[in-house]
Amino acid sequence: MRPLVHPSIEDVTVEGILHALADPVRVAIYAGLAASEKGTSCSAFLQLDDREIPKSTLSQHFRALREAGLIRSERQGVEMRNTTRCGEINQRFPGLLPAVMGAYQQQLMDRIKAAKRKGGKARGV
Amino acid sequence: MRPLVHPSIEDVTVEGILHALADPVRVAIYAGLAASEKGTSCSAFLQLDDREIPKSTLSQHFRALREAGLIRSERQGVEMRNTTRCGEINQRFPGLLPAVMGAYQQQLMDRIKAAKRKGGKARGV
DNA sequence: TTCAATAGTTCGCAACATATGAACTAACGA
DNA sequence: TCGTTAGTTCATATGTTGCGAACTATTGAA
Numbered sequence: 001m002r003p004l005v006h007p008s009i010e011d012v013t014v015e016g017i018l019h020a021l022a023d024p025v026r027v028a029i030y031a032g033l034a035a036s037e038k039g040t041s042c043s044a045f046l047q048l049d050d051r052e053i054p055k056s057t058l059s060q061h062f063r064a065l066r067e068a069g070l071i072r073s074e075r076q077g078v079e080m081r082n083t084t085r086c087g088e089i090n091q092r093f094p095g096l097l098p099a100v101m102g103a104y105q106q107q108l109m110d111r112i113k114a115a116k117r118k119g120g121k122a123r124g125v
Numbered sequence: 126m127r128p129l130v131h132p133s134i135e136d137v138t139v140e141g142i143l144h145a146l147a148d149p150v151r152v153a154i155y156a157g158l159a160a161s162e163k164g165t166s167c168s169a170f171l172q173l174d175d176r177e178i179p180k181s182t183l184s185q186h187f188r189a190l191r192e193a194g195l196i197r198s199e200r201q202g203v204e205m206r207n208t209t210r211c212g213e214i215n216q217r218f219p220g221l222l223p224a225v226m227g228a229y230q231q232q233l234m235d236r237i238k239a240a241k242r243k244g245g246k247a248r249g250v
Numbered sequence: 251t252t253c254a255a256t257a258g259t260t261c262g263c264a265a266c267a268t269a270t271g272a273a274c275t276a277a278c279g280a
Numbered sequence: 281t282c283g284t285t286a287g288t289t290c291a292t293a294t295g296t297t298g299c300g301a302a303c304t305a306t307t308g309a310a
Contacts, residue, residue, distance in 0.1 A: 001259065001304055010235075014228045015147050022143035043257060054299050059259055078306045079257055093231055099224030103139045106218055110135075126275060126288060168286060179270050184288055203277045204286055 004066060004073055009088045012069030014096070017089070020068035021100055025053065026061050030084065031101065033071060039081035129191060129198055134213045137194030139221070142214070145193035146225055150178065151186050155209065156226065158196060164206035 021027055029045050042062055046053055053061075062082065065071045069089065073082045086097055146152055154170050167187055171178055178186075187207065190196045194214065198207045211222055 010239075014225070014232050015149055015152075017228075018143045018147035018225065022140050022147055024140055027140075041257075055258075056260080056300070057298055060297075060299090063259090075258095075306085077257095078255090092235075093228040095220075095224045096228040099220045100139070100143065103142075103218040103221040107139050110217075114135075166286075180287070181271070181289085182269055185268075185270090187287090200277080200287095202286095203284090 006066060006072055007069045009069065009085075009092055012089065012092065014093065016068040017070060017093070017096065018100075020064050020070055023061070023064075025051075026065055027101075027104055029061060030065060030070060031104075033082055033084045034086060034101070039076075039083045041079040042082065043079070131191060131197055132194045134194065134210075134217055137214065137217065139218065141193040142195060142218070142221065143225075145189050145195055148186070148189075150176075151190055152226075152229055154186060155190060155195060156229075158207055158209050159211060159226070164201075164208045166204040167207065168204070 021030065025048065028048055032045060033040055042058055043055075045058060046055065062071070062073060062080075066073055069085060071082050071084050073080050075081075089097055146155065150173065153173050157170060158165055167183055168180075170183060171180065187196070187198060187205075191198055194210060196207050196209050198205050200206075214222055
């Protein structure tokens, strides 16, 4: 089993970051990791936003985030401790991550508002 | 020949924008359009950064940008007038586009600096 | 040790996406 | 009507993604 790959911060690319964060599932994972102080295991995201994510799919998403340089994963006993590398990235690309996450936040709020206007339950997928 | 599709600004998604801008060719096109005041034809980008882009590939890239909501394309006689929709997008997702384009700019400058440090010619691809 | 349990990874394949040459269409000007 | 220029669409080869099944690593008993 090959060891986990973490690019050094100089090898992190903007296109890589954008590609990784162009997927709602990965964004949700990233946001979850960013919110937790001391790192989170992968399996914490098996259930995400009412959606079931298969284990193998989750693993691929973590790999994508890791190889884009967005997160760091290290074994801690039987499970994984995942943390964001937002400090390093903010230093290399100041303002990029806040802008992206802020835009997603904005989009979420717009959707909630739009769902309310339609009167029914929030069915936005 | 089906008419060109332009999503209304409420239908523009963050994931769509990021996916479109996760490609260096499309970013170069977008930057070129953003720099020009009165719109630019597609064929202006057939030669890009020393690279030859095939016509059909270019057409797909323009379609991607268009359907992500990043640009507007309208026929002007025999050619196309492409313009960015950055005004609308900045209103809907304030700060997103400047942050992304700024990060690419940063990356470009870092690469130039790194190439200089290595002494040789700028071979960074 | 050996066995079972838990947490992730890797493999294989089907479905989807992308790049590009070739053929096509649309607008214009002889 | 023909030729030219500018883009689009089609066909296809190649690449990427999602997911079940099989595998690996670590820990904790028995």
